[in-house]
Amino acid sequence: MAPAASPSSVPLPAVSLRGAVALSGRFPLLAGADLDVARGEVVLVEGPNGAGKTSLLRVCAGLVPLAAGEISVLGLDPVRKRTAVRRRIGLLAHGSHLYDDLTVRENIRFAVRAAGGDVGRIPAACERLGLTGRLLATPAAKLSAGQRRRVALAVLVARSPELWLLDEPHAGLDASARSLVYDLVAEASSIGATVVVASHEPELTEELADRAVLVVGGRIVSERSCGRTTDSSVTDSSVTDSRPSSVDDEARGGAVAAPGSADSGTNQAVVHVA
Amino acid sequence: MWRDALLVAGKDLRIEARSRVALGQVAPFGVVALVLFAFALGPDPTPLRRGAPGLFWVAVLFSTVLAVQRSVSVESADGARDGLRLAGLDPAGLFLGKAAAVAAQLLVLEAVLGAGVVVLFGVRVTDPLLVVGSCLLGAVGLAASGTLYGALSAGLRVKETLLPFLLLPVVVPVLLAGTKLWQAGVAGGTPADGTPWLHLLLAFDAVYVAFGVLVFGPIQESA
Numbered sequence: 001m002a003p004a005a006s007p008s009s010v011p012l013p014a015v016s017l018r019g020a021v022a023l024s025g026r027f028p029l030l031a032g033a034d035l036d037v038a039r040g041e042v043v044l045v046e047g048p049n050g051a052g053k054t055s056l057l058r059v060c061a062g063l064v065p066l067a068a069g070e071i072s073v074l075g076l077d078p079v080r081k082r083t084a085v086r087r088r089i090g091l092l093a094h095g096s097h098l099y100d101d102l103t104v105r106e107n108i109r110f111a112v113r114a115a116g117g118d119v120g121r122i123p124a125a126c127e128r129l130g131l132t133g134r135l136l137a138t139p140a141a142k143l144s145a146g147q148r149r150r151v152a153l154a155v156l157v158a159r160s161p162e163l164w165l166l167d168e169p170h171a172g173l174d175a176s177a178r179s180l181v182y183d184l185v186a187e188a189s190s191i192g193a194t195v196v197v198a199s200h201e202p203e204l205t206e207e208l209a210d211r212a213v214l215v216v217g218g219r220i221v222s223e224r225s226c227g228r229t230t231d232s233s234v235t236d237s238s239v240t241d242s243r244p245s246s247v248d249d250e251a252r253g254g255a256v257a258a259p260g261s262a263d264s265g266t267n268q269a270v271v272h273v274a
Numbered sequence: 275m276w277r278d279a280l281l282v283a284g285k286d287l288r289i290e291a292r293s294r295v296a297l298g299q300v301a302p303f304g305v306v307a308l309v310l311f312a313f314a315l316g317p318d319p320t321p322l323r324r325g326a327p328g329l330f331w332v333a334v335l336f337s338t339v340l341a342v343q344r345s346v347s348v349e350s351a352d353g354a355r356d357g358l359r360l361a362g363l364d365p366a367g368l369f370l371g372k373a374a375a376v377a378a379q380l381l382v383l384e385a386v387l388g389a390g391v392v393v394l395f396g397v398r399v400t401d402p403l404l405v406v407g408s409c410l411l412g413a414v415g416l417a418a419s420g421t422l423y424g425a426l427s428a429g430l431r432v433k434e435t436l437l438p439f440l441l442l443p444v445v446v447p448v449l450l451a452g453t454k455l456w457q458a459g460v461a462g463g464t465p466a467d468g469t470p471w472l473h474l475l476l477a478f479d480a481v482y483v484a485f486g487v488l489v490f491g492p493i494q495e496s497a
Binding site for chain 1: 278281282285288289292293348351352353354356357358359360361362363364495
């Protein structure tokens with residue numbers, strides 16, 4: 001994978017949400033979410049079904065516009081500068097975005113070319129995801145759910161975006177592929193990419209994450225530091241900023257902080273956020 | 275924009291080449307429609323020949339609805355439309371690519387249906403340039419308007435029924451102009467100067483291509 005932007009060289013956070021409200025018709029998807037994700041950070045998004053995890057990622061990807069509040073992704077407005085933002089982010093969504101009549105190779109090639117990526121990276125990405133031999137010439141319609149997921153991941157790996165938005169990345173995957181997702185997140189993070197993972201299975205990513213945030217009712221109600229955080233000490237009784245120390249202070253400036261509610265209760269610092 | 279258009283058109287045509295929906299289902303549907311028209315008008319060849327231009331274009335219009343629905347449904351499965359949006363493709367390029375692929379399929383359909391009209395209705399083409407020109411311009415206009423209205427209806431649960439309702443009334447100029455041009459270009463038709471009708475087709479094409487280039491992005495984002 002090609003190196004993404006260095007975490008320490010860019011002052012703006014990778015994702016910044018302030019009072020983000022998103023609607024589907026009149027139904028609120030997000031109801032005033034506040035979130036800052038620093039460059040190079042790995043953030044785990046937790047929450048019950050329908051809490052707004054997927055909506056949070058779709059808002060970050062610019063697929064859902066905000067009805068109120070502010071958003072900045074990689075320093076840009078993802079709706080107004082959608083092309084510029086989208087080419088720098090990768091979303092692993094519930095759907096695999098595959099065309100059933102195209103082969104695995106054709107699907108990956110189209111997705112990478114459409115996103116302006118380097119097709120020269122495709123063979124290595126396919127190899128990494130175990131997409132080799134006859135599988136490459138297999139129409140997507142004949143793939144299992146897990147294989148479709150692997151293809152979607154291969155697109156992500158080949159594109160090597162600066163911001164990875166992973167929505168339930170382990171869904172439908174076997175044990176080896178789940179382990180592979182872990183490795184891919186670790187590799188992406190190691191080269192400076194920012195990763196936001198929404199998952200019902202936090203134990204699969206928790207070790208890699210700097211922080212976990214809990215989404216309930218379209219709001220981020222708490223956050224805690226996770227396994228990767230080297231300095232997990234609580235610096236403030238009400239707000240914890242557990243992002244890597246390499247992150248510029250300016251990026252930390254907007255850390256989510258407000259009187260709040262939930263306590264997700266782990267061994268790490270628990271934060272109360274509105 | 276052109277790079278994106280070529281990429282998307284290539285993808286859609288490759289999908290069509292694999293699935294053969296246009297050739298294997300839409301074209302036979304159009305031919306069946308022609309046969310039904312022939313049954314409805316009876317065995318007398320005179321009304322068949324006289325009505326052939328209009329029947330051809332009605333069959334093309336109905337086939338267009340199916341071809342556009344197929345083009346929309348390709349993007350509806352497995353979140354593919356989101357994939358296109360996330361790729362950051364130029365919306366104008368995306369529109370032109372989708373429309374170009376539909377236009378290419380419509381040209382093939384028109385060739386099949388044109389052959390059907392000649393064989394079934396005994397039509398003899400006297401001015402091939404006029405007939406072919408109307409088919410080319412008609413395909414562009416139908417593809418552009420169809421792609422636009424297909425995108426409008428894409429996010430709706432009732433898209434299958436809404437698309438014909440939206441599309442068929444607005445393509446009446448293509449039906450009129452195409453029919454008049456065919457009447458001028460086949461034996462036994464109404465001899466007429468086709469220029470105004472060619473101009474109408476050109477204007478229709480220009481309006482819908484320009485409109486699509488401008489508004490496809492916002493439509494795609496809100497669908």
